[in-house]
Amino acid sequence: MTKNKIKKIASKxxxxxxxxxxxxxxxxKEVGIKTPSIYAFFKNKEDLFMTVYRDMLEDYYQYIQHSIEQVTAGNVKEKLYRILQELSHYHLSQPEKTQSYMRLALSFPPTFNQEVKDTFNELEQHLCEILHEIFLDGINKREIKNQPLDDLVASFLCVMDGVFLELIYYPEDKYRKRLEQVWNVYWLGISTPLNQN
Amino acid sequence: MTKNKIKKIASKxxxxxxxxxxxxxxxxKEVGIKTPSIYAFFKNKEDLFMTVYRDMLEDYYQYIQHSIEQVTAGNVKEKLYRILQELSHYHLSQPEKTQSYMRLALSFPPTFNQEVKDTFNELEQHLCEILHEIFLDGINKREIKNQPLDDLVASFLCVMDGVFLELIYYPEDKYRKRLEQVWNVYWLGISTPLNQN
Amino acid sequence: MTKNKIKKIASKxxxxxxxxxxxxxxxxKEVGIKTPSIYAFFKNKEDLFMTVYRDMLEDYYQYIQHSIEQVTAGNVKEKLYRILQELSHYHLSQPEKTQSYMRLALSFPPTFNQEVKDTFNELEQHLCEILHEIFLDGINKREIKNQPLDDLVASFLCVMDGVFLELIYYPEDKYRKRLEQVWNVYWLGISTPLNQN
Amino acid sequence: MTKNKIKKIASKxxxxxxxxxxxxxxxxKEVGIKTPSIYAFFKNKEDLFMTVYRDMLEDYYQYIQHSIEQVTAGNVKEKLYRILQELSHYHLSQPEKTQSYMRLALSFPPTFNQEVKDTFNELEQHLCEILHEIFLDGINKREIKNQPLDDLVASFLCVMDGVFLELIYYPEDKYRKRLEQVWNVYWLGISTPLNQN
DNA sequence: CATGAATGAGCCTTCATTCAT
DNA sequence: AATGAATGAAGGCTCATTCAT
Structure with a gap:
């Protein structure tokens, strides 16, 4: 279907x-049609990229949601690490998407920015809840040192953000090494002595 | 001087x-001159922004260097926290610069990208050395748990990156709270029990 | 068709x-469209004039070829004179074309010059062959004094060139007189006494 | 002197x-000054090239005049041939001048064209007189076949024009051969049998 | 003499968009 | 659903020229 082809290439x-x-x-040109044909499917350039962006976010959302839900098995350490890994996997396996993502977040006409931020916030909100649960569970099970839950969540989000930025800037191999180092220090930091093996 | 005014507004x-x-x-228009006048000072649009970018980086470099050198007093905890604070202060006190910075890094013509990355790397290299020393010192003085130095450095860089990204996305007050939460968890994580007050 | 109108006026x-x-x-403006519309038909300014030039040359080529082929009847004197006349007629009846022609030959971006020269050479080559035959025939029939064929051809080409240049610089009436004078002397010069009436 | 340097490079x-x-x-840039400095010497771009052009023409004029005046010795054949040779020498020894010359003749703003043509005409006028004398002399001395003087002059001018055009288009060696061939035929054509050796 | 700064005019070109077909 | 033709708007850039210094 042409419409999808347009979206795909627009995103690329x-x-x-x-x-x-x-x-x-x-x-x-890359799709193999003439420019005005695009207007048969999208009202606008903005409309096209809006759609592209929403799809992207939807996709990301689905993925994260899906990933998280599957992370029920295992102890807290495994769960948290799994989240970082899923995140890495998502971005590493389709780096263009991440690029588009970043690009839109920065270069979109201001009109659009609010929607971008809203979706972002929603996602973050969701993530926070999940992390909240995980950390609560971790503390209860003495896997994790007792600390304010919000602080823990914030710290993990910060690690996620940092890791995400490095994922963009470093080549894959260097990134993977980094991730491991970061995780080592992080886990050693938040876990109770019993769980540091 | 008109040239500087152009650079300033270009950056803005x-x-x-x-x-x-x-x-x-x-x-x-914002400078109050006519478009062709810009060409009396810069060869190109690219040339203008190249200059803007180099200035920005130079400025950043100077600042970081300067900040770091002044962080000789105090124990390791103070030093590390000070770095995060200086970083925050730099970006919070002139947020446009940071924005420009990010923008150029993503939206610049590919020709330019190499230079961007090179400068970045140089800066990171320098930072790594400093951090290395600090952590080494921290371990020797038993302020910091004994861990591989590279891991510690990597973890701190990750915190810096994460904090930096949040600095862009969150409003200042929310950011400050986050920073504190993150720092709490981080320091608790890497420090020896004696130093956790 | 707009495309042709553009070409015509461009040439003019x-x-x-x-x-x-x-x-x-x-x-x-002269075509009655807006500037960007030209780009619906031509990639470039250069492209437009390239096309104009090629058309011009093609047209010239066709004309010369056609003219020459029809000059089978008559004796050598008539044939040669006919060539000069056809040439004159071509340029006099559409002087803009000749002007364009000269202009492009001199003022075109250097890239293009090779093609110009190539086409020119091809045309000249063809002309040489024809003249060769005519002169050979003339000598055999004793209409023309026996001289090296190449010299005769060269001399006629020189007359053509001279006549062509004057065709550009003089107004038509003056040119016509000139042509006759030149032809008189030329024919008297190369013909055998028997044919000088 | 800067003024001359400007003129020289402008011409080039x-x-x-x-x-x-x-x-x-x-x-x-090529002169090594800044653009506005040109206005210290010339009122205009047009003024500059006007001057350049006048100089060029003056120079040409002088040369031709000088050449011709020195062609008093020798018989008519030698004189005529000498003229062609001087012409060739002039253009071959400083081909840029000839190029400039042609360029101006074609690409100058229309305002200027009249002056160009006037100067040209004057030169041609002068040449005509000289040729008139030479041919008259030639006929009187039975070196040249009796023909209307104007025709002879016209024919020689035509040869000059043709030769000039070829001088521009052909490389030097090819041109020289052409010139000789043309001259052979021409002289054989206009001379009396006695003088054809 | 020379130039730094500035500018009006204009050029080529690209882009998003429309509309009739 | 697709496209050829057309366009308003704008962009980057160059040029000749001026003027104060």
């Missing part, structure tokens, strides 16, 4: 060149 | 709107 | 004002 | 690139 070019350089005509 | 508009939207004509 | 303005002064906007 | 760039491409700034 967005990743490669950013919003402004991802010209309708350049997209059309 | 870059932060606000990104490279493509920071039009030469829009810059000129 | 080229003749009148030269490549640089034949602005896309001035062409568009 | 004119030859190489034509009037429009011979930018004041590009001239200034």
């Amino acid at each position: 070019q967005l990743a490669e060149k950013g919003y402004e350089q991802a010209t309708l005509s350049s997209i059309a | 508009q870059l932060a606000e709107k990104g490279y493509e939207q920071a039009t030469l004509s829009s810059i000129a | 303005q080229l003749a009148e004002k030269g490549y640089e002064q034949a602005t896309l906007s001035s062409i568009a | 760039q004119l030859a190489e690139k034509g009037y429009e491409q011979a930018t004041l700034s590009s001239i200034a």
Whole structure:
């Protein structure tokens, strides 16, 4: 279906060149159609990329949700590490998406920014709840040192953010090593002595 | 001097709107000159923003260097926290610069990207050395739990990155709270029990 | 068809004002369209004039070829004179074309020059062969004094060139007189006494 | 003297690139001054090239005049041939001048064209008189077949023009051969049998 | 003499978009 | 659903030129 092809290539070019350089005509050319044909499917350039963005976010959302739900087995250490790994896997296995993602977050017309932020917040909210539970569980089970839950959640989110940024800037191998180092220190830091093996 | 005014406003508009939207004509208008006048000072649009970027990086470099050198007094805890604070202060006190910075890093013509990465790496290299020393010192003085130095450095860089990303996305008050939470957990995690007060 | 109209007017303005002064906007204005519309038909300004030039050359080529082929009847004197006349007729009946032609030959971006020269050479080559035959025939029939064939061909080409240059510089009436004078002397010069009536 | 340097380089760039491409700034750069400095010596771009052109023509004029005056010795054949040779020598020894010359003749703003033509005409007028005398002399001395003087003059001018055009288009060696062939045929054509050796 | 700064005019070009087909 | 033709808007850039210094 042409519509999907357009979206796919729009997303790809967005990743490669950013919003402004991802010209309708350049997209059309790569799709193999003429520029005005795009308007048969999308009202606008903004509309097209809005859609692309929503799809992307939806996809991400689904993935994260799905990943998290599957992380029921295992102890807290495994759960947390698993989250970082799922995150890494998602971005590493389809780096263009992450790029597009970042690009849109920065280069989108201001009108759009609110929606971007809203979706982001929702996602974060969800994540917070999950992490809350996990850490609560961890403390109860004495896997994790007793600390304010919010602090723990914040710290993990910070690790996630840091790891995410490095995921963008470093090549995969260097990134993987980093991730491990970070995780080692982090886990050693938050866990109770009993669980540091 | 007009040249500086151009650079300043170019940087500002870059932060606000990104490279493509920071039009030469829009810059000129805000400076109060006519567009072609810009060419009396810069060869190109690219040249202008190249200069802006280099200045920015130079400035950042100087600041970090300066900050770090002054962090000789105090124990390791103070030193590390001080670094995070200086970083925060730098970006919070002139948020446009940070924005420009991010924008250029993502939206610049590919030719330029190598230079961006090189400068980045150099900066990181320098930071690594400093952190290395600090952590080594911390371990020797029993302020910090004995762990591989590289892991510690990596973890701190990750915290820095995470904190940096949040600094961009959250409003200042929310950010400050986050920073404190993160720091609490982090320091509790890496320090020896004696130093956890 | 708009495309042809653009070409026609481009050619005309080229003749009148030269490549640089034949602005896309001035062409568009005369065609009655807006400047960007030209890009629906031509990739470039260069592309447009390239096309114009090739058409011109093609047209010239066709004409010369056609003219020559029809000059089978008559004796050698008539044939040669006919060639000069056809040449004159071509340029006099559409002087803009000749002007454009000259203009492009001189003012075109260097990239293009090779193609210009190549086409020119091909045309000249063809002409040489024809003249060769005619002169050979002339000598055999004792209409023309026995001289090296190559010299005769060269001399005739020189007359053509001279005549061509004068065709550009003189107004038509003056040119016609000149042509006759030149032809008189030339024919008297190369013909055998029997044929000088 | 800077003024002369400007003129020289203006002329050179004119030859190489034509009037429009011979930018004041590009001239200034090659001279080693800043663009506005040109205005210390010339009122205008047009003024500059006007001067350049007048100098060129003056120079040409002088040369031709001088050449011709020195062609008093020798018989008519030698005189005529000498003229062609001087012409060739002039253009071959400083081909840029000829290029500039042609360029200006074609690409100059229309205002200027009249002066160009006037000077040209004057030169031609002068040449005509000289040729008139030579041919008259030639006929009287039975070196040249009796023909209308005007025709002879016209024919020689035509040869000059043709030869000139070929001088521009052919490389030197090819040109020289051509010139000889043309001259052979021409002289054989106009001379009396007695003088054809 | 020379130049730094500035500018009006204009050029080529690209882009998103529309509309009739 | 697709496209050829057209366009308003704008962008980056160059050029000749001026003027104060």
